Amino acid sequence: MTGNASSVDGHPVEPGERSGVLHPDNLARYDAQWIPPAADLAEVVDQYWHVSWSLGTGEELDQRIIDLPAVTATVEEGDVPAPLAVTGVQSGAWRRTIRGSGRVFAIRLRPAGLAVVSDLTVQEVNDRTVALNETTDGRLASLTRAVAAEYSPASRARAADVAIRLLLLERPPARSGLLANRIMDELRGDLRKRAGSLLAEQLAVSERTIQRALISTVGHGPKWVIRRIRLQEVARALVLRPSEELAAVAVELGYTDQSHLTADFRSVTGLTPGAYRREVARLTGV
The missing domain is CATH 1.10.10.60 (Homeodomain-like)
Known part of the structure; x- marks a missing residue:
């Protein structure tokens, strides 16, 4: 398979988009971007997204999202539950209280994508957020570590493209x-x-x-x-x-x-x- 360069020119997540964000005014408090994956990964990755925030002392935002039915792998920094994680489809609205400062780079997978990049099943992650390591899922942990090694959202998108492309060669979609x-x-x-x-x-x-x-x-x-x-x-x-x-x-x-x-x-x-x-x-x- 020949690789296609990723178009890493992201665009802001706008309040009027169908993002599932229940309080879209909160988007003004974040640097929130969509970043498209490489075209040859279209059967595996739906979208990359990136958010960063810096709130005042004692300030909190209650963020709820009616998320798309999709599994998402994340690289997280700052006041976050885990540095590398995978979150399954949620039965209710996904909810997190945002505090302090932090950054998240996310890989939202297509339905076919989890089996390509992970050894976990959808039943093992749905309604859960699973911290990634060699024990929980070495395959997906390796991918997210490659992404975490980069800093900017654009370079992380490129690193994700490269790592997912290699995994796709090993295990094509079913x-x-x-x-x-x-x-x-x-x-x-x-x-x-x-x-x-x-x-x-x-x-x-x-x-x-x-x-x-x-x-x-x-x-x-x-x-x-x-x-x-x-x-x-x-x-x-x-x-x-x-x-x-x-x-x-x-x-x-x-x-x-x-x-x-x-x-x-x-x-x-x-x-x-x-x-x-x-x-x-x-x-x-x-």
Whole structure:
């Protein structure tokens, strides 16, 4: 395989993006960037991202994210839980209290990616953050150490490209992983898409095959994945359109009704959409 140079020109994570950040005003407090991986790693890496922060003494930020159904490997410095870690798909909103100062460089994997770069299964990491070392996962620990040896986000992205490319030569993506990638692309591209026979027909596989591919790579079936992706857009819509009727948002995003959207949002965030809008307004002073 010939390597392609990574495009390391990152761009800021904007408050209006579908990032899943529940309090996007916090992004103004961080240096938060997306950095694209090399094109030849598209089946393994979804995105690199980098954040850094420096808060005042005693200052805290409660950061919650409705994350994409993806496993993420991180290199962390400062006031952080572990220097090298892997975090699985979260059933609820991912949550961390940000204090002091620190930096994180993250590798958000595609569904096919975990089996390429790691010896851990998705079931071993979901709803957990696992500190990486030779005992927990030597393969992924080696990758993240190579990234940690660099300093700037751009050089870390290049180091990740090189290390992942070597791992990919040793262990190409499985067919089920590549199918899961295709499924995820379809679901992320159409927020109103539903699981079932139409999706299976479009992908020329059985519904059972779709179910198995997603369970083995992200730990959840297609209905759960659709729900999670849609909730990212719900959070975005609630912030960007604070006065829009919730019923209209529900119709736009394919919910059966407003109560369905409300129950779905509350089950993951612990807040009703109305309470979330009020919290955002309080924090932003709007």
